[in-house]
Amino acid sequence: GENVEQHPSTLSVQEGDSAVIKCTYSDSASNYFPWYKQELGKRPQLIIDIRSNVGEKKDQRIAVTLNKTAKHFSLHITETQPEDSAVYFCAASMGNAGGTSYGKLTFGQGTILTVHP
């Protein structure tokens, strides 16, 4: 099955700096890569996702890049703020037949991001 590795496990930055979290996946059939932010005791919240037909996607301070050949994808957060502090998870999924729906997610181990004021 799919295996997703995520690094680093912890990341500490100063407010205003950038943060980068990297993930690799093992199954070349995976075609959907979401990133979730989870605050303590709460549900994971989707912050950005990318599908295998694009190499980069950006949403304000957050961007994700995908390298299908190398089977890795990264989350970039610019101008970090203390409220960005949380656990971030990457995930990979194979779409169902026809690619119109997305199936079970395999999660990375998570990165604890701490943004110091």
Added chain:
Amino acid sequence: GAVVSQHPSRVICKSGTSVKIECRSLDFQATTMFWYRQFPKQSLMLMATSNEGSKATYEQGVEKDKFLINHASLTLSTLTVTSAHPEDSSFYICSATDLAKNIQYFGAGTRLSVL
């Protein structure tokens, strides 16, 4: 607002009892829902895929007779932890995919504590 509702949010029970957790998609139909377990400071581990109108698909190592899943309608899946033991204490989270948006939404989770 939340598009996937999960109840209860917290359960404390005695060892040997059974606990039922409900997961509902609020404004979309979900033929497939997923159940995850998350231990403290760890990642989400998929337990099973809940399929509407058919048997759930369990991940390797997950006991199907202990974690009973029922997906009786397009908006509701239930997970029953049977004969719970302290080692079953964990954070259980469900999710459902909104096919129209191709986004998987998570419930708020259920923290189970077995005494």
